[in-house]
Every structure is written in structure tokens, then in C-alpha cells.
Amino acid sequence: MTKDIKNFFNITASLVIGSLILWNCEPDADQLGSQFFQNGAQGIDSTYSVIAYSVNNNDTIRTDATRLQSATLGAFNEPQFGLQKSSYVSQVRLSSYSPDFGTNAVLDSAVMVIKPSYAADSATTTTADDYIYPIGAVPAKKVVVTYPVLKYGKTKIDGKTLFNIKVNEVNDFLGSNTDKIFSNKAVTTGNLLANKVFNGTINSIKITKDSDNSDLYIRDASLRIPLDSAFFQNKIITKGSSPELADAASFIRYFKGVRLSVEQNDGYIFNFDPNSVVINLYYKKDKVENGTTTREEGVFPLDLGSANTHFNQIFYDRTNTPAADALAIQDTIVGSDKIFAQGMGGPGIGIKIPETTIATIKDLYNNEKAGIISAKLRFYTDVASWNNNYQKPSYFVVKQKDLNTYLEDMNTLAYTGIYNLVKTYDLDKNPAKYEIGITQTLKNIIEKEARSRHFILNVGNYTYDQTGALLGSFYADLGAQNFNTRSYTPHRAVFVGTDSNNDRSAQLIITYGKK
Numbered sequence: 001m002t003k004d005i006k007n008f009f010n011i012t013a014s015l016v017i018g019s020l021i022l023w024n025c026e027p028d029a030d031q032l033g034s035q036f037f038q039n040g041a042q043g044i045d046s047t048y049s050v051i052a053y054s055v056n057n058n059d060t061i062r063t064d065a066t067r068l069q070s071a072t073l074g075a076f077n078e079p080q081f082g083l084q085k086s087s088y089v090s091q092v093r094l095s096s097y098s099p100d101f102g103t104n105a106v107l108d109s110a111v112m113v114i115k116p117s118y119a120a121d122s123a124t125t126t127t128a129d130d131y132i133y134p135i136g137a138v139p140a141k142k143v144v145v146t147y148p149v150l151k152y153g154k155t156k157i158d159g160k161t162l163f164n165i166k167v168n169e170v171n172d173f174l175g176s177n178t179d180k181i182f183s184n185k186a187v188t189t190g191n192l193l194a195n196k197v198f199n200g201t202i203n204s205i206k207i208t209k210d211s212d213n214s215d216l217y218i219r220d221a222s223l224r225i226p227l228d229s230a231f232f233q234n235k236i237i238t239k240g241s242s243p244e245l246a247d248a249a250s251f252i253r254y255f256k257g258v259r260l261s262v263e264q265n266d267g268y269i270f271n272f273d274p275n276s277v278v279i280n281l282y283y284k285k286d287k288v289e290n291g292t293t294t295r296e297e298g299v300f301p302l303d304l305g306s307a308n309t310h311f312n313q314i315f316y317d318r319t320n321t322p323a324a325d326a327l328a329i330q331d332t333i334v335g336s337d338k339i340f341a342q343g344m345g346g347p348g349i350g351i352k353i354p355e356t357t358i359a360t361i362k363d364l365y366n367n368e369k370a371g372i373i374s375a376k377l378r379f380y381t382d383v384a385s386w387n388n389n390y391q392k393p394s395y396f397v398v399k400q401k402d403l404n405t406y407l408e409d410m411n412t413l414a415y416t417g418i419y420n421l422v423k424t425y426d427l428d429k430n431p432a433k434y435e436i437g438i439t440q441t442l443k444n445i446i447e448k449e450a451r452s453r454h455f456i457l458n459v460g461n462y463t464y465d466q467t468g469a470l471l472g473s474f475y476a477d478l479g480a481q482n483f484n485t486r487s488y489t490p491h492r493a494v495f496v497g498t499d500s501n502n503d504r505s506a507q508l509i510i511t512y513g514k515k
Contacts, residue, residue, distance in 0.1 A: 043373065045511050048360075050377065051335040051352040052497035052506035054326040055456055061345035063312040063487045064181035065274075069463065070117070070488040072312055072344065074163065074269035075262055076153035080385055080494050081342055082318040086269055087261035089187055090277065090310035091174050091252050094236075094245060095301045101240045102285030102298070109282045110227040112167060112194065112258075116272040118147040118202055118221060131207065133217070139210040146201050147221050152391060152490045153268030160199060164263035167194035167225060170256045174309040183314035183345050183487070189259050193228045200268075223272070232281055236302075257309075269490040277304035312487065314344050322385065322494070323347065332454070335498025338382055339506075341393065342492035343459035349495065350401070351377055351455040353508055358445060358452050361510065365446050369515040375442040376423075377455065380431040380504040385494040392427045393491040395461040397484045398436055400453035404479035406472065408440045414470055431504060432493075442510070460486035 061067075075085040124146045131142035155161050168189035204221040208214065235255060239245050244254035279302040287296035304310065318324035323340045327347055340347045364370040381392065398407055398421060405411070413419035425433040436457065444450035463471045463483045472480030499505045 043511055043513050044370075045509065048353070048357045048508040048510075049498065049500070050357075050506050050508050051332060051354060052339050052379065052495075053329075053331050053336050053350045053352075054323075054340045054497075055348040055350045055458075056327045056330055057345055057348055057458070059314070059316045059318075059345050060182045060184045061314070061487045062180060063183045063314065063345075064179060065177045065306060065308070065310050067482075067487050068274055068310065068312060069485070070271045071274040071310070072269050072271055072314075072488050072490060073165070073260055073262065074151075074153070075265050075267050076269050076490070077266040077317075078153075078388075078390075080321060081323045081340065081346065081492055082321040083265055083316060084269070084342070084344065084346065084490070085262070085265065085315045086344065086490075087259060087313040087315075088274070088310070089170060089174070089185075089257060089259045089313060090274070090304045091177075091257040091308035092255055092279065093248055093303045093308055094251055095303055097248065097251070098246050099240050099300060101237050101283060101300070102287075102296070105237050105240070105283050105285040105298075107229050107233040107237050107281060107283045110229055110232040110279060111282070112225040112227055112279045113277065114223040114225070114260075114272050115220070115276045116149045116202060116223055116270050118149050120147065123147050133207055133209070135216075138216060140207050140216055141210065143206045143208075145204045145206075145221070147204070148201050149223075149270045151200065151268035151270050154266060155200065155268055157267060161267045162200075162264075163198045163267055165194070165196045165198050165225060166192065166261050166263060167227060168192055168259045168261070169231075170259050172256060173253055174257050177307060177309045179309065181309070181311040183312055185311065185313060187257075187259060187313075191228070191231060193231055193258065194225050195263075196225045198223065227279065232279075236281060236300075237283060252308075258304075259313075271488060274310050275305045278302065279304065312344075316346070335506075337497050337499040337502070338385060339379075339495045339497040340492070341396075341457065341459050341495065343393070343486060343489035345487070346459070346492060348456055348458040349379075349396075351379075351457070351506060353442075353452060355452070357508065361442075361446050364512065370512045371514075372439065372443050372446060372510055372512050374437075374511045375439045376509050377436040377438060377506070378433065378509055379506040380433050380496050382494045382496045383430045387430050391491055392432050392493050393459045393489075394424060394427060395422050395459075396434070396436070396457040397460050397462060397481060397486060398422070398455060398457050399481050400441070401456050402453065404481045405476070406470075406480045407438065408444055409437055410470075412440055414473075431496075434495075435509075458484075458486050459491055460484045460489045 071088050072086040073088055077083040126144045128142040131140050133140040169191040171188040171190045202221050202223050205219040207217040209216050244250055281300040283298050284295040287294050326340050339349050341349050423435040445452045465471055472483040496502050496504045
């Protein structure tokens with residue numbers, strides 16, 4: 001074991017401690033290092049109990065356009081956390097203003113197109129080799145590929161979970177797409193524009209001409225929701241030259257937006273891309289050529305993308321659930337034997353290292369010349385409360401209480417290739433184990449008298465740019481912790497907290513060496 005610890009230290013000492021010398025320019029940093037292993041010194045592991053509790057996030061989180069790289073829709077109800085239900089609200093903009101739909105324009109259909117996340121490796125393909133393409137009666141081949149949408153929750157209610165997806169007109173002005181909007185924001189709705197039964201799958205279509213194999217029609221995998229044609233005929237098509245359609249400012253006050261929701265209160269939650277949502281208006285107009293009038297087809301898109309105010313509404317009902325009981329207590333003195341963590345604004349995890357433990361480790365450092373080599377928080381899912389097949393959280397965003405910056409470990413070591421903030425084990429089993437790397441943060445508390453703060457963990461991951469760099473590093477003035485996936489990560493689990501009768505109780509584990 002000593003050999004393994006020494007190998008670990010040799011690899012990381014120059015990165016962890018050496019990099020801090022360059023970064024901090026502090027002469028005392030090099031007092032720690034490989035000298036701990038000279039003269040037969042041993043690496044030592046020590047385990048300490050911590051105070052673990054559930055953090056009440058008030059079931060709210062920002063879900064506006066600046067935070068919502070992915071949107072959620074659906075409902076999931078289970079005994080530990082109760083009901084979590086997500087709806088989606090968005091403004092709508094015209095693709096061009098003062099549109100000319102032509103003479104005698106009549107809407108054939110209006111279709112909302114949504115692109116959910118789906119399992120590309122679970123496709124089912126249906127091929128029609130004798131298909132006749134209707135425009136020109138062209139002999140062709142039609143290939144339909146069906147994909148299951150990625151789901152979190154229950155997929156087999158009554159054999160196969162079905163949702164009634166509703167689309168309603170929004171009656172309230174939704175403001176600017178730079179406004180801060182939280183998940184508990186309410187809006188009033190009016191006309192029902194759609195009520196579609198969704199079976200959890202989406203299709204792509206490709207039609208190719210038999211004669212030369214050229215493409216006649218291609219449609220990407222998407223969820224298509226037919227809307228009320230009469231509504232859009234009267235609201236849009238007949239208003240082409242009206243002041244309401246003259247510019248964006250007028251239009252978003254005339255047609256204020258739409259709300260997507262599911263009728264059911266149990267099932268699953270799925271994700272989709274909010275910036276690719278579109279409503280296509282398929283219409284026909286008169287075309288006069290050589291004295292002959294025919295009907296010409298046209299398509300006019302309505303944009304629900306990034307220029308629009310959009311947000312998720314997230315509703316909770318925790319009546320008579322263990323999560324509700326835990327959130328009513330939030331015991332930061334003794335801790336709780338079970339702790340609850342849930343994405344999309346649900347509860348998080350608080351972990352406090354007792355002052356007596358800090359004092360003990362400081363005594364080792366000051367009086368026994370011990371140096372911390374590694375430090376981590378370890379906790380497990382609770383087998384008794386969370387013994388199911390739901391996907392477990394795979395990551396947490398971690399901060400110190402009242403701070404909106406990354407942990408010092410993240411700031412210093414995020415790109416070294418040897419540091420992982422969160423390590424997970426056995427996510428497909430019960431229990432699963434999690435370890436949070438806090439080495440430099442604890443070293444600062446012990447060696448530099450930094451303030452010891454509670455650690456706050458929430459389900460989600462940090463967001464990155466296209467180069468793989470942490471977005472929060474570039475926008476630190478906005479709060480590094482704000483750049484994460486919390487608002488649209490639906491996972492949750494129950495964990496063992498502070499429980500002296502359970503060998504999987506939450507712990508602090510440090511490895512240190514002595515001179």
C-alpha cells in the first residue's frame with residue numbers, strides 16, 4: 001500500500017504542489033513533497049465521520065434561455081421524492097416580417113417540430129421498396145428509422161408509457177430572452193392548439209428515387225406535433241400585411257407564445273433541444289402562369305429558437321414523502337441518516353467537516369509535520385431506500401457554501417488530466433459509491449488557515465465550450481458555478497448520510513505523509 005501511495009504522490013506532487021508554487025509564488029509550499037517518504041516514512045490513510053444533510057433548494061432553479069442548453073418535458077412520480085413534472089414555455093417569432101403569403105393563401109397544416117435526445121444505437125428500420133412518391137408519382141424507396149427517446153423514469157406504464165402532449169397558446173407577455181426566469185414562474189394559457197398521444201419514439205424518413213438513387217425527401221429524426229390549422233390560418237396567414245406582423249416587437253405581443261405540457265402525472269422525463277424547435281406552416285396560394293391558375297405550395301417557419309424567451313416550468317408534489325421530511329429538518333449539527341439529491345431544482349447535499357476533525361488534522365500538520373497527499377469525501381447510495389433501476393446521478397457540481405467559485409482543486413487542476421472532481425463506482429449496482437476530490441481545498445484549510453465551509457453538492461455537471469474548456473473559467477465574473485447542467489438534469493437518488501450504525505456512512509478520507 002505504501003508503494004502505491006508513493007507512486008501516486010510522485011505523479012501528482014509536482015502537479016498539485018509544484019503548480020501551486022508557480023501559481024501562488026509561496027515559498028512554504030515546497031515544505032511538502034517526497035521528503036515525507038524518506039527514511040522509511042509511511043503513507044497513512046485516516047477516515048473521519050462528516051455531518052451530511054439534505055439542502056433545500058426550494059424546488060426552484062433558473063431555467064431561462066441563458067441556462068437551458070437542453071429543455072425537459074414529462075412527469076415522473078416515485079415514493080421517495082414524489083412528483084416532478086416539467087413543462088416548456090416559449091415565445092414565437094416569424095422567420096420574416098410583413099410576410100406575403102400570396103393570393104388566396106390557405107393553410108393545409110401547422111406542425112411543431114421538436115428534436116428530443118434519442119438512442120441512436122437502438123434503431124428499428126422499416127423499408128418500402130415499392131413506394132410511389134406522390135409528387136409526380138415517382139417510383140422510389142422509403143426508409144423509416146424509428147428511435148426510442150432517451151427517458152428518465154417509468155417507460156412501461158400499462159405496457160408502454162403514453163403521454164398526451166398538449167400545446168396551449170400563452171396569454172402573458174414573456175419579456176426579453178435575457179430576463180432571469182425561475183422554474184416556478186406561472187403563465188396563463190388560452191387556446192388548446194394540440195393534444196398529441198406520444199408513444200416515446202421518433203422517426204426519420206428518407207425517400208430515394210429508384211432510377212438514380214437520388215434523394216427525393218429527407219426528414220431528420222424528430223417529434224412532430226400537428227397543431228390547430230384554423231388557429232394559425234386566422235392568427236398568421238390572413239394577417240400577412242397587418243401591423244401585428246410588421247416587426248418582432250409587435251408580433252411577440254400579438255402572439256405571445258406557446259406552452260408544452262403533458263397531461264399525465266407519472267411516467268418519465270425526456271430532454272430536447274430548445275433552440276431547434278420550429279412551427280412549420282404548410283399552405284397553398286394561387287399561381288398564375290400563362291393565364292392558368294394553379295395552387296402552389298409554400299412553407300413558412302415560425303422560430304422558437306434562441307432569440308426567444310423560453311424556460312422550463314417545474315412542478316413538485318412531495319406530499320407525505322421521505323424527501324419532504326428530510327427537507328423540513330436540514331440538521332447541520334448532527335446530520336441526517338439519509339440524504340436526498342435531485343436535479344432540476346430539487347434538493348442537494350450538504351457536507352460539513354466537524355471542527356474537531358479540522359483541529360485533529362491541524363495538530364497532525366503542526367506538531368507531527370504531516371502533509372496531506374490526498375483528501376476526498378466518500379458517500380454511498382442507500383440500498384434500503386433507493387434499490388431500483390433508475391439511472392443514478394453520474395456527476396455533481398460542488399462548491400463551498402456561500403461561494404460561487406469553483407473549488408480550489410478545480411481552479412488549479414481542471415486541465416491536468418489527473419484530477420477528477422467526482423469519481424463514481426458501480427452506478428449500475430446497489431449501492432453505488434461516489435468520491436469528491438477536495439485535496440487542495442482541505443490543504444488550504446489546514447495549512448493556510450482558510451475558512452472551513454460546508455461543501456454543497458447538486459446533481460448536474462459543469463458546462464464546457466467546443467474546445468473542452470470550462471465555460472465558468474471564462475465568465476468567472478458571472479459566477480463560475482452558474483455554468484452547469486443542473487436545470488435540465490433529472491436524475492436523483494437517496495444516499496447514506498451521517499449514520500454511526502452504517503459502515504457506508506458519509507466520510508472524509510485523507511492520505512498523509514510524515515517527514
